[in-house]
Amino acid sequence: MWIYEKKLQYPAKVGRANVKMAKYLITQYGGPDGELSAALRYLTQRYTMPTPQAKGILTDIGTEELAHLEIIATLVYKLMDGASVEELKQVDLGGYYADHDKAVYYVNGSGVPWTATYIMAKGDPVADLHEDMAAEEKARATYDWLIDLSDDPDLNDTLKFLREREIVHFQRFGETLQIVQEYLDTKKYF
Amino acid sequence: MNREQLNMLKELMAVQFTVLELHLYLDTHPTDQKALMEYNSMVHQLEVLKQQYQQRYGPLTWGEPSAYPWQWINEPWPWEICYE
Numbered sequence: 001m002w003i004y005e006k007k008l009q010y011p012a013k014v015g016r017a018n019v020k021m022a023k024y025l026i027t028q029y030g031g032p033d034g035e036l037s038a039a040l041r042y043l044t045q046r047y048t049m050p051t052p053q054a055k056g057i058l059t060d061i062g063t064e065e066l067a068h069l070e071i072i073a074t075l076v077y078k079l080m081d082g083a084s085v086e087e088l089k090q091v092d093l094g095g096y097y098a099d100h101d102k103a104v105y106y107v108n109g110s111g112v113p114w115t116a117t118y119i120m121a122k123g124d125p126v127a128d129l130h131e132d133m134a135a136e137e138k139a140r141a142t143y144d145w146l147i148d149l150s151d152d153p154d155l156n157d158t159l160k161f162l163r164e165r166e167i168v169h170f171q172r173f174g175e176t177l178q179i180v181q182e183y184l185d186t187k188k189y190f
Numbered sequence: 191m192n193r194e195q196l197n198m199l200k201e202l203m204a205v206q207f208t209v210l211e212l213h214l215y216l217d218t219h220p221t222d223q224k225a226l227m228e229y230n231s232m233v234h235q236l237e238v239l240k241q242q243y244q245q246r247y248g249p250l251t252w253g254e255p256s257a258y259p260w261q262w263i264n265e266p267w268p269w270e271i272c273y274e
Contacts, residue, residue, distance in 0.1 A: 005251045006262075007203060009210075011273030056217040064210065074269035154274075168214070175218040 002063070009067040010161045012074035013154035020091045022079035023109065024149050028162075029072045030106030030114035033138040039065035041119040041135065045128045051183050054125060057176050058132075061169050068162055073104045075158060126184070129177040133170055140166035191271055195247055200273070202239045208232050 028034040042062030049055045080088075080102045088097045096111060106114035122128050143163035147156050191199075212229040219225060244250055248261030256262060 003252045006268060007199060007250060008268045008271075009207065010203065011200065012269070013273050053218050053220070057214065060210075060214055060217060064214075070268065077269050168211070172214050172218055179218065 002066075008071055008074060009064070010071060010158060012071045012078065012158050014075060014078040015152040015154035017081050017083060018079050018152065018155075019083045019087050019093060021150055021152065021155065022076050023091055023093055023096075025072065025079065025146060026076050026104075026107055027109035028139070028142060028146070029069065029076060029104065031108035031142075032118040033135060033142050034108070034114075035065050035069040035072055035139075036106055036114055037118045038062075038135060038139060039069060040116075041121070042132065044119075045121045045132070048121070048123045048128075049125050049180070051176075051180055053179050054129070054176050057172055061172065064165070064169075068165065071158065071162065075155065076104050077102075079155075125180050126177065129173055129180060132173045133177065136166045136170040136173060140170070191266055196271070196273070198239070198243050198246075199271075202236070202243055205232060205236045205239055209236055 030036055039062050042058045042065065046055050046058035046062065049058060083102065085094075085097060088094060088102075096105075096107070099105070108114075120128070120131055122131070140163055143159050143166065147159050147163070150156055150159065209229065209232045212225055212232060215225055216222065216229060240250060244254055248264050249256055
């Protein structure tokens, strides 16, 4: 089961409202390498993991990704706070406004809704862990590009925290892959 | 949210983050005794901070006692807080 904690993992700071940045950043909410994809990918891959370390790390990183999803939602909510319809139209968010007003919805930076085809659960732990490591690097790169797009030091502080987490997760998945491969090797010989 | 509550919340978030980081590390290094000791010590610190915070400002999570009236729905919610 899951239990909600009424706080963020890290302070989600925005220096000023900025609808253009909201439009870019929302890809980490509902885009291919975003936090929803990450959480759902890891939390469904864990069932077919062969070692206790792998079951643990996928459960825990999957859960942390839900906390990141909440941080992204908070940033998007704050970036759109107080925006007029005219401002939304200026950054081509008129279509978004028609469907969602200023609700936070699962879309990528071009407005395409989230799809399960962004993620995979192969049932093969080596294949799945390689996908997870690649996913962390892709998310890290996305945060790099978002930081390039942003000139808001407060927002960038939060984005840099999230980028750092991708690097730590990549490290933990790499260690998990090694543990799983060693486990599969011993199974082969004895 | 007043300055005092925000400072307490931020301290709690920082300590909890340390606990999480050690937790993930221990998932792949379960026999690292030094890390485990550090983890247990941070968990204790976190427990103390949580109790202090909740006594003043109400439940942070499910299954915690509440003063009257029901404190869980108190605003601000996490996305409404100005963290500056």
